[in-house]
Amino acid sequence: MKSFERIQPKSWEDAALRLAAAREKKISSEAKGAGTELLDRMKEYNLAPDQVVDLRRLTSHSSLQRNSSGGLSIGALVTLSTIASALKADFPALADACEGAATPQIRNAATLAGNLCQRPRCWYFRSAEFQCLKKGGVECLAKSGENEFHAVFGNNTCAIVHPSAAGVALVALNARIETLAPGGGRMLAAADFFVRPEVDIFAENALRPGELVVEIHLEKPQGLRSAYRKIKQKQSFDWPLADAAVSWRAEGGAAKDVRIVIGSSAPVPFRAKAAEALVEGKRIDAALAARAGQAALEGATPLGKNAYKLPMVAAVVRRTLLAAAGLPDGTEEPA
Numbered sequence: 370m371k372s373f374e375r376i377q378p379k380s381w382e383d384a385a386l387r388l389a390a391a392r393e394k395k396i397s398s399e400a401k402g403a404g405t406e407l408l409d410r411m412k413e414y415n416l417a418p419d420q421v422v423d424l425r426r427l428t429s430h431s432s433l434q435r436n437s438s439g440g441l442s443i444g445a446l447v448t449l450s451t452i453a454s455a456l457k458a459d460f461p462a463l464a465d466a467c468e469g470a471a472t473p474q475i476r477n478a479a480t481l482a483g484n485l486c487q488r489p490r491c492w493y494f495r496s497a498e499f500q501c502l503k504k505g506g507v508e509c510l511a512k513s514g515e516n517e518f519h520a521v522f523g524n525n526t527c528a529i530v531h532p533s534a535a536g537v538a539l540v541a542l543n544a545r546i547e548t549l550a551p552g553g554g555r556m557l558a559a560a561d562f563f564v565r566p567e568v569d570i571f572a573e574n575a576l577r578p579g580e581l582v583v584e585i586h587l588e589k590p591q592g593l594r595s596a597y598r599k600i601k602q603k604q605s606f607d608w609p610l611a612d613a614a615v616s617w618r619a620e621g622g623a624a625k626d627v628r629i630v631i632g633s634s635a636p637v638p639f640r641a642k643a644a645e646a647l648v649e650g651k652r653i654d655a656a657l658a659a660r661a662g663q664a665a666l667e668g669a670t671p672l673g674k675n676a677y678k679l680p681m682v683a684a685v686v687r688r689t690l691l692a693a694a695g696l697p698d699g700t701e702e703p704a
């Protein structure tokens with residue numbers, strides 16, 4: 370790893386100013402949460418900043434705050450394990466997404482903002498030996514190469530799958546992401562936070578250089594139901610092959626404002642609009658969930674080695690809908 374200067378900012382505002390000042394002086398500088406992803410990339414020579422601005426010891430934006438209407442603000446520095454244990458009852462989709470990510474040791478350190486801003490796991494992107502489109506090269510090497518873990522939707526330009534499980538749940542829950550920058554912060558819908566490669570090939574989110582995530586806001590409409598499920602190759606820690614999060618409002622037995630979001634399948638958490646339209650306004654049962662799983666495949670463009678993911682996407686959407694409805698999905702342990 371290249372040597373770097375570690376900056377300990379006094380406040381979030383100071384952190385944002387330090388990042389801006391470095392940019393003006395043409396010094397490369399990166400924000401760091403727990404560092405579980407950033408330091409990996411530095412060790413792999415995927416990234417070699419001159420400065421690291423360490424947010425981890427800041428005391429603000431590090432807790433969960435509930436409001437009187439059941440809504441919630443989650444500080445950028447809250448860990449995945451805190452979210453997993455604190456939000457099971459209110460926001461099970463987010464709690465389960467955080468609980469299933471990585472290993473207990475990583476979840477105890479990893480921050481929610483770091484999870485949302487982590488870079489893709491595409492092996493061509495991570496390896497210092499390859500210069501693909503995302504690193505300024507001329508082509509996506511995965512499309513004609515080793516693409517078994519790559520995107521089956523929206524993969525025309527760059528076929529990464531977005532790595533954040535929490536992001537899948539936050540898009541399903543229609544969360545808002547609050548940012549801070551020297552020129553003023555913004556409030557972004559989670560769905561607008563993540564950007565497609567066609568919008569920016571060099572980034573996976575809408576943050577401007579030096580802009581920081583400070584808080585994630587969730588509303589809890591009456592009757593909110595949500596769930597997250599994933600399918601992975603091995604049952605110990607592993608990245609999902611396919612995952613999904615759903616949410617809706619239960620109204621007179623029917624599902625309203627349905628959101629179905631697929632993960633590990635596209636460069637951004639991917640809304641399955643055809644499946645949402647199919648389920649909207651109906652009572653969810655096993656037959657409807659199975660049809661929604663099939664509808665979720667609309668628009669899929671699998672690559673040479675990843676068509677095996679399609680039945681997994683259908684299955685995980687079906688299972689997630691049934692889980693949110695409190696119905697068995699056939700994978701339960703026998704009593």
Ligand SMILES: Cc1cc2nc3c(=O)[nH]c(=O)nc-3n(C[C@H](O)[C@H](O)[C@H](O)COP(=O)(O)OP(=O)(O)OC[C@H]3O[C@@H](n4cnc5c(N)ncnc54)[C@H](O)[C@@H]3O)c2cc1C
Nearest residue numbers: 402403404405406407470471479480482483484486534582
């Ligand atoms: C073996 C393994 C398995 C894993 N499996 C999963 C999985 O199944 N699902 C999943 O979702 N994740 C998984 N992960 C990834 C893990 O969840 C991330 O490494 C972790 O969430 C990153 O959080 P962090 O605080 O350490 O971020 P850091 O490593 O500190 O930062 C990551 C990125 O976010 C940026 N950043 C950090 N904080 C901010 C902020 N406040 N504002 C703007 N930018 C910021 C940094 O600059 C950096 O680019 C896995 C990791 C490993 C090693």
Ligand code: SF4
Nearest residue numbers: 491501509527528529
């Ligand atoms: S999927 Fe994206 S990151 Fe991977 S090789 Fe293609 S352009 Fe590069």
